[in-house]
Amino acid sequence: MIDIEVKLPEKTYHIHLAKGLRAQLGTSISRVWHPRQIALISDDHVAPLYMAELHAQLLAAGFTVLDIVVPAGETSKSLTTLEQIITRLAAAGMTRQDGVIALGGGVVGDLAGLVASLYMRGIALIQIPTSLTAQVDASVGGKTAVNLQTVKNIIGTFKQPDLVLIDPDFLTTLSQRDLVEGYAEVIKTSILADTTFFALTGKITSPADILGHAEELIERSIRYKATVVMQDEHEGGLRKVLNFGHTIGHAVELEAHGALRHGEAVAIGMVTISRVFVRHQQMPVALFEALLKRIEQIGLPTSTDLVAAPDFMAHLQNDKKNQQGTLNLIGVAAVGQPFIYPVPFVKLTDFLGDI
Ligand SMILES: NC(=O)c1ccc[n+]([C@@H]2O[C@H](COP(=O)([O-])OP(=O)(O)OC[C@H]3O[C@@H](n4cnc5c(N)ncnc54)[C@H](O)[C@@H]3O)[C@@H](O)[C@H]2O)c1
Numbered sequence: 001m002i003d004i005e006v007k008l009p010e011k012t013y014h015i016h017l018a019k020g021l022r023a024q025l026g027t028s029i030s031r032v033w034h035p036r037q038i039a040l041i042s043d044d045h046v047a048p049l050y051m052a053e054l055h056a057q058l059l060a061a062g063f064t065v066l067d068i069v070v071p072a073g074e075t076s077k078s079l080t081t082l083e084q085i086i087t088r089l090a091a092a093g094m095t096r097q098d099g100v101i102a103l104g105g106g107v108v109g110d111l112a113g114l115v116a117s118l119y120m121r122g123i124a125l126i127q128i129p130t131s132l133t134a135q136v137d138a139s140v141g142g143k144t145a146v147n148l149q150t151v152k153n154i155i156g157t158f159k160q161p162d163l164v165l166i167d168p169d170f171l172t173t174l175s176q177r178d179l180v181e182g183y184a185e186v187i188k189t190s191i192l193a194d195t196t197f198f199a200l201t202g203k204i205t206s207p208a209d210i211l212g213h214a215e216e217l218i219e220r221s222i223r224y225k226a227t228v229v230m231q232d233e234h235e236g237g238l239r240k241v242l243n244f245g246h247t248i249g250h251a252v253e254l255e256a257h258g259a260l261r262h263g264e265a266v267a268i269g270m271v272t273i274s275r276v277f278v279r280h281q282q283m284p285v286a287l288f289e290a291l292l293k294r295i296e297q298i299g300l301p302t303s304t305d306l307v308a309a310p311d312f313m314a315h316l317q318n319d320k321k322n323q324q325g326t327l328n329l330i331g332v333a334a335v336g337q338p339f340i341y342p343v344p345f346v347k348l349t350d351f352l353g354d355i
């Protein structure tokens with residue numbers, strides 16, 4: 001088993017990564033939590049596959065379990081769903097000594113994380129990510145969120161889990177589209193991280209390759225993310241680089257109204273902003289081409305007409321990296337060398353040029 005420690009000023013937690021870990025989730029959880037009531041939150045794609053098994057393991061380990069299932073998909077990251085879940089926790093008499101487990105993709109992780117950070121001003125949380133996006137990114141680092149219809153992730157907290165349990169075997173039931181969209185965050189992390197990781201993503205050309213290298217891709221992604229989060233938990237500076245591709249990506253994701261997955265939008269965002277930085281001589285053409293190759297060879301989208309949507313520029317102004325009239329764009333000068341590039345709103349249209 002791979003054990004990665006995330007050491008933060010206020011708490012330290014572990015990420016366990018191993019194929020087959022699924023069979024021992026109850027035991028792993030009972031090592032960090034004493035017996036308590038657990039709200040086990042999942043979605044209606046993941047629950048029929050994995051919830052009963054985990055529920056039984058938790059009962060066997062001495063826990064009481066309240067199953068909560070939300071509709072699969074981004075629309076569950078809403079204040080309405082948040083309120084429905086919190087109402088269930090209150091009705092079940094859950095207390096500050098109880099806990100929340102997120103069993104699912106990034107949607108469930110972000111939503112259940114927010115529930116855990118708000119209920120009674122905060123109760124314990126464990127993340128069990130089942131999608132690639134969640135295993136390589138969302139389950140680590142503590143960002144939680146729900147959306148407004150017009151703004152992505154605008155209501156959220158930083159809520160670090162007590163434990164993250166990752167079993168790559170969960171990925172075998174993921175649809176090909178969801179596997180590939182999650183891989184966009186892997187490409188993102190590989191260009192931010194180092195040349196060894198970036199060379200590895202250069203060799204991945206099919207969903208079968210992703211599954212074949214899942215453990216290494218997950219380990220490299222979360223080791224890099226944990227290193228960044230340990231230096232800047234609350235995104236005062238360095239952590240902003242994890243948002244590479246997301247300023248444009250989130251705007252495109254919103255404009256697509258569910259037609260694009262998060263990772264697909266991030267892929268478009270990475271290509272679009274990189275093209276801008278090439279034009280401004282902040283990114284070498286060869287690096288841009290290497291990034292584009294990785295995105296194209298796995299079948300992720302690279303462009304969309306949605307950047308011309310009427311509200312596109314307005315979405316950019318809601319980006320959480322913005323400071324006093326300035327947008328902070330993320331670029332990459334060389335593999336392992338991301339940068340933060342401030343652009344005043346008033347100069348943004350000129351700076352972006354023809355995207
Ligand atoms: N907090 C963070 O740091 C962070 C990082 C990256 C993404 N995110 C957020 O995560 C969300 C995207 O996450 P996602 O791509 O996992 O989307 P998702 O949670 O909607 O999962 C994608 C689909 O896969 C299904 N699924 C998940 N695991 C499965 C499995 N093992 N077998 C079969 N089906 C399975 C889900 O039911 C869903 O239909 C976005 O809202 C994004 O903003 C957050």
Ligand SMILES: O=C(O)C(=O)C[C@@H](O)[C@H](O)[C@H](O)COP(=O)(O)O
Pocket residue numbers: 137141143152153185239242243246320
């Ligand atoms: O953990 C981070 O920090 C990230 O930026 C990871 C992103 O992949 C993720 O999509 C995150 O939810 C984006 O956060 P946001 O604050 O830009 O909405």
Ligand SMILES: [Zn+2]
Pocket residue numbers: 137185246262266
């Ligand atoms: Zn993301």
